[in-house]
Amino acid sequence: MKTVIRESTITCPMCGYAKREMMPIDACVWFYECERCKTVLKPKAGDCCVYCSYGTTACPAVQQASPCRAH
Numbered sequence: 001m002k003t004v005i006r007e008s009t010i011t012c013p014m015c016g017y018a019k020r021e022m023m024p025i026d027a028c029v030w031f032y033e034c035e036r037c038k039t040v041l042k043p044k045a046g047d048c049c050v051y052c053s054y055g056t057t058a059c060p061a062v063q064q065a066s067p068c069r070a071h
Helices: 050-054
Strands: 007-011 018-022
Touching: 007 050
Parallel strands: none
Antiparallel strands: 007 018
């Protein structure tokens, strides 16, 4: 089994604020509110979660080539 990286820095495309977060292992995150500007991020078309769209590391499901699980 491949080692999963849980830490990702998610960057808001509206204001550029970046924050390091721990991703859940058991679910994909579909919504994320930026701490600075309060914009609610949603996955880009074709991505399963906000970490795949705006993070430095793909979510654990993608890292393990598993189906996405809603959170």
